[in-house]
Amino acid sequence: METRNLRKERVGVVKSNKMHKSIVVAEVKRQKHPMYGKFVLKTKKYVAHDENNDCNEGDTVRIMETRPLSKSKNWRLVEILERAK
Secondary structure, three states: OOOOOOOOEEEEEEEEOOOOOEEEEEEEEEEEOOOOOOEEEEEEEEEEEOOOOOOOOOOEEEEEEOOOOOOOEEEEEEEEEEOOO
């Protein structure tokens, strides 16, 4: 039996839930500038599949890589870690 590769997981904040069964998740990383040493915020956005439409803007979520579901969607919602206040 073949073993599957480990899938990438990301934790981020939901920035948009205006689409049907889709959310936009932003992952923010603090990265040190190579020359000047100052910390710079880098943001990466992912479009993820939210089957039950239960995410709201501001929620902290965990998403996992999956097969392509549409042109820009190849992540899916695993769990909601923290609801927006």
